[in-house]
Amino acid sequence: MDLSFSPEEEAFREEVRAFIAAEVPQRLRDRLLAGVPPGKADFQLWQEALYRKGWMAPNWPKAYGGAEWSPAQQYIFEEEAFAAGCPRVIPFGVVMLGPVLLRFGSEEQ
Numbered sequence: 001m002d003l004s005f006s007p008e009e010e011a012f013r014e015e016v017r018a019f020i021a022a023e024v025p026q027r028l029r030d031r032l033l034a035g036v037p038p039g040k041a042d043f044q045l046w047q048e049a050l051y052r053k054g055w056m057a058p059n060w061p062k063a064y065g066g067a068e069w070s071p072a073q074q075y076i077f078e079e080e081a082f083a084a085g086c087p088r089v090i091p092f093g094v095v096m097l098g099p100v101l102l103r104f105g106s107e108e109q
Contacts (some may be wrong), residue, residue, distance in 0.1 A: 005072065005076070006072075009072050009073065009076060012073055012076055013076050013080060016076060016077050016080045016081070017080055017084075019049075019053060019055075020080065020081065020084045020086060023046075023049035023053075024045070024046065024049070024084065024085075024086050025045075028042055028045070028085075028087075029084055029085035029086065030085065031085075032085040032086070032087065033085035038087040042087050043087050043090060045087075046086055046087045046089070047089060047090070050089065054067055055067050055077070056089070056094060057094050057098060058073070058074050058077060059074060059099070060094075060098060060099070060102065061102070064098075064102060
């Protein structure tokens with residue numbers, strides 16, 4: 001079984017690395033890698049950058065503002081963001097509530 005990433009997935013990895021380098025200040029990444037917990041402004045900076053890029057909801061359909069990433073893309077993004085010291089995405093709305101509404105909710109919701 002070949003578990004290596006495809007050329008397209010490796011290109012995505014490079015895109016993620018470039019995005020992080022451009023959008024997350026090194027001082028913030030250094031603080032987080034040193035174990036200093038992120039503050040509200042840190043979370044806000046990261047989530048606004050993800051939103052502008054269209055990456056805030058990686059597994060949501062594009063019709064609802066998501067990126068429709070494959071599982072491999074999601075893994076690559078998480079791996080690179082963690083290694084770079086990026087803040088985590090606050091999961092309640094995007095990871096927990098949103099998918100339930102997308103699956104069981106109505107268009108109005």
